[in-house]
Amino acid sequence: MADRHVSISRRDFMIGTAASGTALVLGMYLPLGGRQAQAAEQAPEINAWVVIEPDDRVIIRVARSEMGQGTLTGLAQLVAEELECDWSKVETEYPTPGQSLARDRVWGSFSTGGSRGIRGSHQYVREGGALARALLIEAAADAWDVPVGECSAAASVITHRPTGRTTSYGEVAAAAARLVPPNTVELKDPKDWKIAGKPLKRLDTLEKLTGRQVFGADLQLPGMLNAAIRACPVFGGTLTAFDDAKVRGMPGVRAVVRVHDNAVAVVADTWWQAKTALDALPVTWDEGPNTKLSSASIAQLLEEGLSADDAFIGNRTGDVQTALADAATTVEAVYGYPYQNHATMEPMNATARWTADRCEVWCPTQNGEAALQAAAEAAGLPATRCEVYKIHLGGGFGRRGAFHDFVKQAVAIARQLPDTPVKLLWTREEDMLHGAYHPITRAKLIGGLDDKGELVGLRVRISGQSILAAVRPAALKGGADMITFQGLLPHGDHAISYTVPHLLIDHAMRNPPVPPGFWRGVNINQNAIYMECFMDELAHATGQDPLAFRRRLMTNQPKNLAVLNAVAERVGWGTAPPDGVHRGLAVCKAFGSYVAACAEVSVDDRGQLKIHRIVAATDPGHAVNPQQIEAQIEGSFVFGLSALLYGGCTIEAGRIQQENFDTYPSMLIAEMPQVEAIVMPSGGFWGGVGEPTIAVAAPAVLNAIFAATGKRIREFPLLNTNLRAA
Amino acid sequence: MATLNVNGETVDVEVDSATPLLWVLREQLGLTGTKYSCGIGACGACTVHIDGEAVRSCVVPVSALSASQAVTTIEGLSRDGSHPLQVAWAELDVPQCGYCQPGFIMAAAALLRSNPDPSDADIDASLTNICRCGTFNRVRRGIHLAVGLDKSGEN
Secondary structure, eight states: OTHHHHHHHHHHHHHHHHHHOSGGGTTOOOTTOSOOHHHHHHSOEEETTEEEOTTSOEEEEOOSOOSSSSHHHHHHHHHHHHHTOOGGGEEEEOOOHHHHHHTTSTTOOOOOOTTOTTTTTHHHHHHHHHHHHHHHHHHHHHHHTOOGGGEEEETTEEEETTTTEEEEHHHHHHHHHTSOOOSOOOOOOGGGOSSTTSOOOOSSSTHHHHTOOOOGGGOOOTTOEEEEEEEOSSTTOEEEEEOGGGTTTSTTEEEEEEETTTEEEEEESSHHHHHHHHHHOOEEEEOGGGTTOOHHHHHHHHHHHTSOSOOEEEEEESOHHHHHHHOSEEEEEEEEEOBBOOOOSSOOEEEEEEETTEEEEEEEOSOHHHHHHHHHHHHTSOGGGEEEEEEOOSOOTTTTTSOOHHHHHHHHHHHTSTTOOEEEEOOHHHHHHTOOBBOOEEEEEEEEEOTTSOEEEEEEEEEEOOHHHHHOGGGOBTTBOGGGGTTTBSSSTTBOSOOOSEEEEEEEEOOOSSOBOOOSSTHHHHHHHHHHHHHHHHHHHTTOOHHHHHHHTOTTOHHHHHHHHHHHHHHTTTSOOSTTOEEEEEEEEETTEEEEEEEEEEEOTTOOEEEEEEEEEEEOSSOSOHHHHHHHHHHHHHHHHHHHHHOOBOEETTEESOOSTTTSOOOOGGGOOEEEEEEOOOSSSOOOOSSHHHHHHHHHHHHHHHHHHSOOOOBSOSTTOOSSOO | OEEEEETTEEEEEOOOTTSBHHHIIIIISOOTTSOOSOSSSSSOTTEEEETTEEEEGGGOBGGGOOTTSEEEOHHHHOSSSOSHHHHHHHHHTOOSSOTTHHHHHHHHHHHHHHOSSOOHHHHHHHOOOOOSSOOHHHHHHHHHHHHHHHHTTOO
16 A cells, blocks of 8 residues: 555664764664664554554644744644544654655645645645545444444544444554545534644653754764765856865865865865865866855845836825825835845755765755656656655745755765765855845835825835745746735735735845845835834824834724734733833734734944843644644744844855854844734634744834834944934 | 664664764764754754763764763653643743744753853853844743743743
8 A cells, every 4th residue: 555655664764873883873763764674564544644643643644844933733733633532642754755646645635834734724634634534434434334324433533422432543554444435524623622722842842851862963874974065155156177086085085076066075084074174175266257246236226126117016095106105204215135144053954865867865854746857857857756755844934945055065065975875964154155046126115194094195105025936936927026015915815914005015026146035024125124123113103002003004904903003902002111112013914824023122322232021922824732832933033033133244255244153143032032922813714923023023112112213214234324323 | 883872771873983973863863852053053953861861962973972971852841742841931932933943942051050040141151053033032041931830940
């Protein structure tokens, strides 16, 4: 049966690993799950999502990747809810992308980005659980020779109600696996949930507390070699030559190889040996056409775009030109947002084994199917002869989804050492210099208010970089990159939070030769700063309360208004904050969820910022695991505020200037405010939770800084800005 | 060649003496719970104990260590995940991606050793590890919970 492929892959891997018999693998948890190969051979697959072991253990297959956001547990909860299984017996397993290919994509998309892990697959994974339950009940009814309708299931036990007879899922699983599933199945009303919707603990915590969780960077395979790599630090540059004679005699060095047209790698017994030899390797580069590229030249390009004629329209209502001309008051501001690196704690890595007829890759990836395609392309083999084994990620944030440069490199190296597993691990410096950077943009905003202080016209011009133009040009719509307008669109998952009678939001696309990429939140992060800080500017310019000013523009956006009201009420907006403390608000819709935040900050005489308290509300429609949503809300403030305070990559001579955490800092625990999360699911829709709150983190704090200082900051990060200086 | 005392055992490792302790732990001893992230002592993912003190092992060459110094890694913090911090971390579901968590736990364990009931300010001053997922508030609660567990004698 089809499940055998999964079992064989795992068994080969486990036997291979065990056979190495060295201290290197002792105490390690293998990344393909804790199941024993022998049991897996016997365990019946009820359907693609559910395997039941004879001892009643339930293995739930999860196609999306776990990178900290809790999707592994949330998706398992949804399957288990419909399966009516005993949650204490649940384990999880990643199906492989190769299996998906062989089984006509039975698990659907593997892509784990855009806060889509749960909202993009809840329907079919719940159906998978429900269909499996139906088959298990039918198998029990068959065995008892009673009508199916007289049987029901709860906590992995099937009961024949008239007689009280019971059996377990494990006992009937083999028979259930042979039955033909029904065509349709009814899903539970979320109000009847017992497993989903509950603040259950994560399934992946314990291994992360003892060092047993194996990340890609930790992988050890028998006979494996290690590679360190350096690509030309100038964007667009290529490798000219390297003098491997200088390092071939160094300890452990096995090979020095060219990787594609722009990189060189040293392969050695250990990674430290490889890295040491790479540091000693003389390399000459052809730095290519971008050696004059700098942050200043990019700023000039974007500045021109602020008033250029060419622009793609993202949202237009009425006649903004006339509205602004007739306005009693106009307010204008220009904001700018920098390049940023994902800076996942685990640097990019992949392990590959290549032979002339097969290629296998082990890697942390947000999209196993894309990793498989990348591996196949680099291997020169059809995807059917390749396989990818996913490993939990040490952070993803968008870096490991659309980009598998590290997989292609690992395979390119492994091709030069056939039948030898090679683990490629980037240094932090390589990771900082060769990112897929949060795109750079600037925005000019003009608001027009009538004599009553009502906003009658709003003009927003965004100038800057498109992700899709570089990464997925086929997804452009008539040349426009609609992702640029996240949070500003007329409708959908990223709709604007306000109704303004005359509105024009457009984008002058300016694409510097710095590779852009998706990023946790991506464009909603700066768009929410532009929009929410500017709303604050408009309110203050006309002497209005920022909450009351927003509320009047939100009568058509009741869910946006509800989260804003929730934070205002909890924080006590309108009452006096503690001495020296000032408040700021932000609200938006992102990834289908409604989010709002209020920040309480103080700024001392020297300009030192202290963020004391955040109140944040999220309406994700359905809340699959409320305690994990709270964790995502808290974490979003770390990610969003790290970006605001420190996240800036600058460019000189065509290369990134920040190479490590000393020059690209991240927020520390001492800077972390208290966060009060309000999870308020209103039902009827499925929104994401991993990213939306990031968008309100920075503007809420910025608006509070303005309240404290009277100074409006419009360039980021704050790293080198004195908040008190004029 | 270097002789080290790691998690209570004396081990000889064949390695260049300039090799950082981090890479000896990971590559010679297979103790991969100690993570590489920055390599310059800036992030704390590689935190281990040397004689009970938190040390960033990516910037400590093995030549600086002798067999009389006790190195403890996350794998040696407890036999079975029962250190009060590990119990508290499990109770609060502290980790997200988890990559930085061994470093956080080791840094927090060293703090508790010198300061059994740290204030928030003590935690702020001594935990300077980086977490990009954003677990800080649960880390803080986890330390306070571990202190409570220890006092109540549950562990």
